[in-house]
Amino acid sequence: MKHLNRLLLASLCILSFSTMQAQDDNNPWAIGIGVNAVDFYPTGEDAPLGGYFDEFFNTGDHWNVLAGISRISVARNIGAGFYFEAAGSVNQIGKYGDEGWDDLMYYGLDGTFNYSFRNDANAGWLDPIVGVGGGYTWIDEEGFATLDGTVGFNFWFTDNLALSVQTIYKHGFDDDMNSHFQHAAGIKFAFGGQDTDGDGIYDKDDECPEVAGLEQFNGCPDSDGDGIQDRLDECPNEAGLAQFNGCPDTDGDGIADPQDECPTVAGLAALNGCPDADGDGVKDSEDECPNEAGPKENNGCPWEDMDNDGVLDKDDECPEVAGTAANNGCPEPTVEVIEELNEYSRTILFDLDKATIRSESEETLQAIADIMKEYPNTIFHIGGHTDSTGSESYNEKLSRERAQSVETFLENTGIPSSRLTSEGYGESQPIASNSTAKGRQENRRVEISLDKEKEMRDNQGGM
Known part of the structure; x- marks a missing residue:
């Protein structure tokens, strides 16, 4: 029996070590610790007649409970709501039907494929489960195979921590028909999700799984720290304002810098953010007379034509003598x-x-x-x-x-x-x-x- 006990403990250690090495897998793992109760009534040898669930909750007369932690389980999510759970348990049998026995050691190794009705980890706190599998049970030196069926509930306090309760019916395949119920309750801790970018948010919940980001943005980054995530920020490397889709307005003229042709000097929207000091509709950078109003045709300078020949003095090569536009303001011979x-x-x-x-x-x-x-x-x-x-x-x-x-x-x-x-x-x-x-x-x-x-x-x- 000592050898069997050591084998059980070694098996559990191997399973636990495997889960620690698998924490980077996409599908999360879970480990559970708790207690179990074994009930051989009414399915055991010489048990009274009746249905399987007769006196099902008669804990005082029929349930065998070993004080302390008596069950450890390891589970891996397969996908689409299914997961595989391996469990090892130990107990002490003193009640067999209506009979009292000398305390016999009970050991169980079981593996079941379970289905969780809480397919999404964020779907709610109540998680009903059903499962089917098999195992091997020892009572003292006698061992026998079982076909297992499971029903139970996980009550999730967080995405990682749950209270788990379940009942497993183990149908024995030996001549003595050592079929029985095993009830289990304990704490389950889920872990091991993949976090590619290392930002502390699992890929399954990370909207930007390959770039480290912030929890408030579901794992997406905000490089300039302006409160607007990069994928929605038109200026992701410059802190800006929400009204400008994350772009700054350096001169405070109400025009975002990317659309502002004069981003460091406050200007007018009509002139793409550039100023017009003399208000003549010509932006200062193109106004040859920025402090003197003039028409655009004259580059912002006032009209001057001393010889009244229709050619502005600035373009007139003969400003004091009337000429023709074709001759740059100079006279042409008749x-x-x-x-x-x-x-x-x-x-x-x-x-x-x-x-x-x-x-x-x-x-x-x-x-x-x-x-x-x-x-x-x-x-x-x-x-x-x-x-x-x-x-x-x-x-x-x-x-x-x-x-x-x-x-x-x-x-x-x-x-x-x-x-x-x-x-x-x-x-x-x-x-x-x-x-x-x-x-x-x-x-x-x-x-x-x-x-x-x-x-x-x-x-x-x-x-």
Whole structure:
């Protein structure tokens, strides 16, 4: 019997050690300690006739109870409400039916598959159970196998601690039919749930099982400590306000920093959080006159157009002289002016078959230069022409050199080279017949026009 007792204790130790090693499993474990009572009435040998539950609660006459802890159990949750429970018990039998016996030692090892009607650990405190299994029982030196059926209740005080009561009917398979009831009561402690992120909240209850969090947020984190869990916080690393979904409002203007284009300076919602000191509807960062109200078209500065030509002074290259927008506020020569220039240019004389300007034409060229200076933004084009006398290539060369001579003279009077272009067209653009001396004389000329193409290119290049 001593050997059997040691075997029982060793078995219980192994089971207990196994549970400690399994605390990281997903399904929780439970260990129970308590007392048991064995009742051989009315199912034992020579027991009186009657049903199985006759005098079921006659504890004084039929129940065998051993003082102290007499039953230890270990259980593991399988899932879907099922769990397996292994139990070891010890007792002392002095009552067998209506007979009194010398105290006989009772040992039991049992394993049952139980079903809990409290499927969810948070479903309530009352937990009815039923189960079926088998075991082996020893009475002194005699042992026999049993088929076990269990009914009982767990009363959960917390998710981990419960009062457990149950009755097990053990049907014996020996010739003596040592079938009996065993009643048990004790404390059950559940443990061993998995906590992947180590935040003290089991994965089954943790809404963020892979990231350490807080109990108040069901295991989810609040990195910036603003009381808004990260998964609902649009600014999880910056403490903010609930009204802004966890984002801060540094300048206190009622606009959250992510939507505030000026987050450190209080501003207006209409300007995405930026200030407008002069109230002209242009935010200060884009207002060239932040303390002086002006229209947006003028970048926040007041309108100024001294020459009243419709071009603001800030954009007007000739602010004191009325001009055109196309010429950046500067005046453009009219058709009459161009005609006047050409009347002068037709009187320019060159040495015979040369590009050298005769001295008597210098006064004419100076008059042309004076007119050009009245239009400082205008680009003038000088075109050289000849009659048809001589070869075409010679005439083209001579006309180009004469046009360049006029351009050089005008530059020497102070006209910027950027405002002058020249080209020779030879005999290709006659204005009179080359068959008469008078016509050939008219064709030998210099013409001045506006170079709009170069002016447009220059304006585009400067944009």
